[in-house]
Amino acid sequence: MSVLSGKKILLGISGGIAAYKTASLVRLFIKAGAHVQVIMTPASKDFVTPLTLSTLSKNPVHATFFNEEDEDAQWTNHVELGLWADVMLIAPATANTLSKMVNGNCDNLLIATYLSAKCPVYFAPAMDLDMYKHPSTVSSFTTLKQFGNIIIPAETGELASGLSGEGRMAEPENIIAFLEKDLESKLPLKGKIILITAGPTYEAIDPVRFIGNHSSGKMGFDIAISAANLGSKVILISGPTHLSVQDSNINLIRVTSAKEMYDACHHYFPSVDVAICAAAVADYKPKLVSNQKIKKSDAEFIIELEKTKDILASLGQSKKKQFLIGFALETENEIENAKLKIQKKNLDLIVLNSLQDEGAGFGKSTNKITFIDKNFLVEPMDLKSKELVAIDIMNKVITHYEK
Known part of the structure; x- marks a missing residue:
């Protein structure tokens, strides 16, 4: 049985081409026995639809604090979402989202929830080669790790620009394996x-x-x-x-x-x-x-x-x-x-x-x-x-x- 079984996973999706992989990621979480809720940035909906993710996660997808088109819409409580989760994963984590996480630039539901989260937070960067190696991005990695966040390193491969190099978001199977290994290593009775x-x-x-x-x-x-x-x-x-x-x-x-x-x-x-x-x-x-x-x-x-x-x-x-x-x-x-x-x-x-x-x-x-x-x-x-x-x-x- 996976260590993810029964865990409450909060998946944050930011706006990058790698967002298309999150459908497979949600499916793997559900297959492992996890409970999944999804938060999307507005830009991420250009790459994968909320309908797909809500169908796979069996939960409504959260994207805004409230629906401006619905007068009766209820406020989406970012604090409750942050407290609900056993694990928060931000994937893909774009350079823009990483910078907001570092500086507390709270202009969307994903960042507000991140700032409210009491659980371990993992992030899987995804961006082009030069962006990934830029000093500002490297500085974001360092600061987020100092905050106690855990990076799931990007992989090397073909990028959206046509270049090949480091910056490709880890494949969904590898993200699951990383989480399982890391969570297992921190279990308080491991080895007993x-x-x-x-x-x-x-x-x-x-x-x-x-x-x-x-x-x-x-x-x-x-x-x-x-x-x-x-x-x-x-x-x-x-x-x-x-x-x-x-x-x-x-x-x-x-x-x-x-x-x-x-x-x-x-x-x-x-x-x-x-x-x-x-x-x-x-x-x-x-x-x-x-x-x-x-x-x-x-x-x-x-x-x-x-x-x-x-x-x-x-x-x-x-x-x-x-x-x-x-x-x-x-x-x-x-x-x-x-x-x-x-x-x-x-x-x-x-x-x-x-x-x-x-x-x-x-x-x-x-x-x-x-x-x-x-x-x-x-x-x-x-x-x-x-x-x-x-x-x-x-x-x-x-x-x-x-x-």
Whole structure:
């Protein structure tokens, strides 16, 4: 999966012949799974039509602050556009647009949005050979890089003037590759390996019956996706669930029983940097498992249970460099029970769920958690979607490595 997947890309197009390439560029962004909005300078519409770009991006194209021909036209909020984007790309960036970016000459929507952007800004210059090498252009490159903007260097090739040399805007495929490589290199968890457990475990009674619970696995899967988006390699060990993942950075290992999950966790644990145990592992299993389906006969049927191995505690005992996060689902004395679990299982952080909180627990799309670290610092969080809770959990991992 591309690092651009899910990213909000704001593409600024200025008026140069290379603008015709932006149709292919938008198409490649969409193919990579990005969300795209386009801002055009008035001059750029002479080279590529807004209709083409709006069709490809599946969003209206922005070109002016408001439509002078429409009395009811709404103001196009450049600040909102700048805050919306995860990445802003200006391509092609003509000499004129580069100069305006340097000097803050805010006479069109593109420059106003550029000046409002809080995200990384990339620019792909496009101009003729002598313009590209002119001292004023070189000075613009230097100043924009000092501002923190990132240049996607022009390529060498045939130019619109008929000359051949440097100044040709990078091809759309090369722009995508540049962005992916640069964004990946800056991901905060790049190079880390994270083990995550998810879902329930099923403990067999006979070939057709089992003891289980209502865990859907969604919380663990959302954590895995968030971890992969931050650059880490993920080993996701999941009990029975209908969920799946398509990210090549997530190695999904399916298990059924607590013993299978225990064995898988201990196989991978020595090689990981972080372990997040979000699975709802059965505490007990049938002591004897029938090889045949048990027939209904007596009025009462007694199953003798025995404890399963405690995965989280065993990982806590064997951990060396790993940052170990556990989950606790409590119904009473939540904080005190969670603190005891931190000590008993040698955890660095615990994520506490309370079934007393509306919107939390199994089978919900939301969760309400409280973080408690090994120093017993308690940090309650608001009710959020499980996707946002997963981001909060991964931010704790990032903070750990920033210390």
